[in-house]
Amino acid sequence: MSPEFIQTQTDLTRIVSKHLKLETGRRILKANCPFHADSSDSFMVSPAKNIFKCFGCGKEGGPIEFVMAIESKSYDEAVKSLALEFGV
Ligand SMILES: [Zn+2]
Numbered sequence: 001m002s003p004e005f006i007q008t009q010t011d012l013t014r015i016v017s018k019h020l021k022l023e024t025g026r027r028i029l030k031a032n033c034p035f036h037a038d039s040s041d042s043f044m045v046s047p048a049k050n051i052f053k054c055f056g057c058g059k060e061g062g063p064i065e066f067v068m069a070i071e072s073k074s075y076d077e078a079v080k081s082l083a084l085e086f087g088v
Helices: 002-007 012-017 064-071 075-086
Strands: 029-031 043-046 053-054
Touching: 002 064, 002 075, 012 029, 012 053, 012 075, 029 064, 043 064
Parallel strands: none
Antiparallel strands: 029 043, 043 053
């Protein structure tokens, strides 16, 4: 499995939902950012693009970057963890 495959084919919304309560929007899902002190739903997930971005602290990326940041994993560890979880 390639990191590119992981990045596009694992479901970021599902991964983020394990850690955060996402508020349903129309095309963008929002939550309080887990990476800085936030109380204004600065953290956005785009299910269509499978990416996240925080407009407060600027953190952004895909499934690999989210797992690296939220679980304090290295790039390789995040790729392995996602591959195991999604069976890809
Ligand atoms: Zn943030």
